[in-house]
Amino acid sequence: MGSYCLVQSLLLWFCLSQIWRESACVLEENGGDLVVGLKHRGFGNMKVMNSFELLRVSSERSSSRFHFLRRNRHGHKKHSMDFSLPLRAGSDYIMPLMLGTSPQRLEVFMDTGSDLVWVPCSANSSKPSFECILCEDLDIPTFSAFQSNSSRPAVCSSDSCSAIHNSDNPRDICTMAGCSFENIDMDPCQAPCPAFYYAYGDGSLRGELIRDRLSVHLAKGGAKKITNFTFGCAGISLSEPIGVAGFGRGVLAFHDQLGEVGNKGFSYCLVSHRFDDNLHVSSPLLFGKSAIPKHGKVHYTPMMNNFKYPYFYYLGIEGISIGGQKLELPPSLTKFDKEGNGGLIIDSGTTFTMLPASLHRKVLDKLKSTVQYTRSVEYETASGMDLCYELPTAEGSSPVLPTFSLHFKNNATITLPAENYMFMMSDPSDATRTSSSTGTASAAVACLIILSSGDEVHGPVAVLGNYQQQNLHVVYDVEKERVGFQPKICTPSTK
Numbered sequence: 001m002g003s004y005c006l007v008q009s010l011l012l013w014f015c016l017s018q019i020w021r022e023s024a025c026v027l028e029e030n031g032g033d034l035v036v037g038l039k040h041r042g043f044g045n046m047k048v049m050n051s052f053e054l055l056r057v058s059s060e061r062s063s064s065r066f067h068f069l070r071r072n073r074h075g076h077k078k079h080s081m082d083f084s085l086p087l088r089a090g091s092d093y094i095m096p097l098m099l100g101t102s103p104q105r106l107e108v109f110m111d112t113g114s115d116l117v118w119v120p121c122s123a124n125s126s127k128p129s130f131e132c133i134l135c136e137d138l139d140i141p142t143f144s145a146f147q148s149n150s151s152r153p154a155v156c157s158s159d160s161c162s163a164i165h166n167s168d169n170p171r172d173i174c175t176m177a178g179c180s181f182e183n184i185d186m187d188p189c190q191a192p193c194p195a196f197y198y199a200y201g202d203g204s205l206r207g208e209l210i211r212d213r214l215s216v217h218l219a220k221g222g223a224k225k226i227t228n229f230t231f232g233c234a235g236i237s238l239s240e241p242i243g244v245a246g247f248g249r250g251v252l253a254f255h256d257q258l259g260e261v262g263n264k265g266f267s268y269c270l271v272s273h274r275f276d277d278n279l280h281v282s283s284p285l286l287f288g289k290s291a292i293p294k295h296g297k298v299h300y301t302p303m304m305n306n307f308k309y310p311y312f313y314y315l316g317i318e319g320i321s322i323g324g325q326k327l328e329l330p331p332s333l334t335k336f337d338k339e340g341n342g343g344l345i346i347d348s349g350t351t352f353t354m355l356p357a358s359l360h361r362k363v364l365d366k367l368k369s370t371v372q373y374t375r376s377v378e379y380e381t382a383s384g385m386d387l388c389y390e391l392p393t394a395e396g397s398s399p400v401l402p403t404f405s406l407h408f409k410n411n412a413t414i415t416l417p418a419e420n421y422m423f424m425m426s427d428p429s430d431a432t433r434t435s436s437s438t439g440t441a442s443a444a445v446a447c448l449i450i451l452s453s454g455d456e457v458h459g460p461v462a463v464l465g466n467y468q469q470q471n472l473h474v475v476y477d478v479e480k481e482r483v484g485f486q487p488k489i490c491t492p493s494t495k
Helices: 002-018 051-069 159-164 170-176 181-185 260-264 357-370 377-383
Strands: 027-029 033-040 093-099 104-111 117-122 131-133 196-200 203-217 223-238 243-246 266-269 283-287 299-304 317-322 325-327 344-346 388-391 404-408 412-416 422-424 444-448 462-464 472-477 482-487
Touching: 093 117, 093 243, 104 117, 117 203, 159 170, 159 203, 170 181, 196 223, 260 283, 299 412, 317 357, 325 357, 357 444, 377 388, 377 444, 412 482
Parallel strands: 104 243, 117 223, 131 223, 344 462
Antiparallel strands: 027 033, 033 093, 033 283, 093 104, 093 203, 117 243, 196 203, 203 223, 266 283, 266 472, 299 482, 317 325, 317 404, 388 444, 404 412, 422 444, 472 482
16 A cells, blocks of 8 residues: 555656646546646746836736626626636636547636636637737637537537526527527427627637537546537637636536536645746646545635625635734625625635735734834835835845734634745845845845725625735635635645
């Protein structure tokens, strides 16, 4: 038994170290559980941007995405969701998909804030290219559905078609599809699901819902094939050049279509952003039993259900403490109003955590009274951040910053290391700056990356972003409807 576990551990290590060399490497163990590699997309062209630009574009992107997440969708269909996706400079994670009879490889964003899987696509040979408006003539990889013998349109009577059109009555959808009355009322109509429109915050797409084979490579050789995988075949989009694998709570979500493996749950462990430039470092995304740890201390908190936004992962937050002292939370953060507004969601597609303005002011005030280092007004002005500090770099010393903890229901607490809530503008090992207060060498300036979401109460009022999830094993126990957190060094081998 011990030698078997050793072999499995070595196989997992090998898989994670090789994931992004040529193709996706997925580990199958314990009856079909899977491990996939997530690659951090980075902040656009990171080698061109300086620290100020990296911080500015990421904070602007986080704010933009969040305000579209929380937007009042009165009059909009459930699946015409106003998400601001990371299609310009931003910080998000991509994963590979292999679709079709002869697998075609595409990369998509992994997103827990939406519940649709879609790819740039050509449904027929008469229009073999994907059209993306305002995409700067990018060379966009496209799935050619007409070249796959296993590609079929989803039918109008299917649950997936009802979901994409936000209807509880498939007969309505089949009427839209042009089915005869006899077929609608007597027998399930097999007409194709009508085309759909899907809107995000800074773009949109039009597509057809199709079913095809999803393949994932296995570390032991061969591939695991999932037939009748349903996804959007987008023929045209506005500012949306890259597809999305939605991991939200819904029947169209990626994990929900994996059968028993995905129904149990999934988890990920996001490596530190310090490794963004390393092409061989990836973050493991796990499915099945292996995604839900049986050993080690995992802090679980229940998923909160919201009737208005059922596809989000809401968490019941009960407190925030800085340096061990709790801050009072606004009521909008701890409960929903009668229209479903309020609360906090966890989102893999938002970079920085956003808090209501009243609470954000308390965070700033507490840090100002706790942190003893010199403020860097120069960096605050240049970056647009609220708080930046000059950190000491004398040999043998290390910066001391207060603990920052999030307290959730069921006594689940996350204590963030400094690098998860302070953005290091430069590396202390490369000191070249001079402290404005002491005149001595000061290598680094750190800026707070917990942002204000404003005072508006529409949709969720706070979001836990992916930057604050670094080096945490985040567990989505779908079967038991809970989310768990386990502090962990997520960095795999960089061979």
